[in-house]
Amino acid sequence: MALIIKHPHNYLCTFEKTEKNTDLHSIIDALSSSKYKTLLTCNAPIYQDTLQDFWANVELQIQDKKPWAISSKVGGILVLITPQSISEVFQMNDLACKTSFPKDEYQIDLIERGYAGKLSKETMQKGEFPTPMKFLFIPFSPMFQIK
Numbered sequence: 001m002a003l004i005i006k007h008p009h010n011y012l013c014t015f016e017k018t019e020k021n022t023d024l025h026s027i028i029d030a031l032s033s034s035k036y037k038t039l040l041t042c043n044a045p046i047y048q049d050t051l052q053d054f055w056a057n058v059e060l061q062i063q064d065k066k067p068w069a070i071s072s073k074v075g076g077i078l079v080l081i082t083p084q085s086i087s088e089v090f091q092m093n094d095l096a097c098k099t100s101f102p103k104d105e106y107q108i109d110l111i112e113r114g115y116a117g118k119l120s121k122e123t124m125q126k127g128e129f130p131t132p133m134k135f136l137f138i139p140f141s142p143m144f145q146i147k
Helices: 020-033 037-041 048-057 082-091 103-113
Strands: 059-065 066-074 075-080
Touching: 020 037, 048 066, 075 082
Parallel strands: none
Antiparallel strands: 059 066, 066 075
């Protein structure tokens, strides 16, 4: 059986600055020098059958009442996804990095970058970011906390 690539998952991110995307140049610079560059530019094909197999068998692994991994069997092979495995595969080198951020630390940065919303709660609204920053908006991972 031939493997069928799952579209639109198999798109690569490119960090090319052109005259047509000048509003995004600062974001391109930030991503080009960030720990996420390998993650965003890797060419990892995702196949329809293995994707369906993964989600049909997926389980959340809980330890001390907190999720620590996602496991599934794909083609009879156990696949275990942890923050450590993601960090290693995508060369993020972030295992010793902070996992929580005090409000005063991130609020100053958001205001400097043009966030127009109120920052009284943990929830930030994508619509309150300047247009170029909306492109960069990535929801916080469950492994991160905002205090």
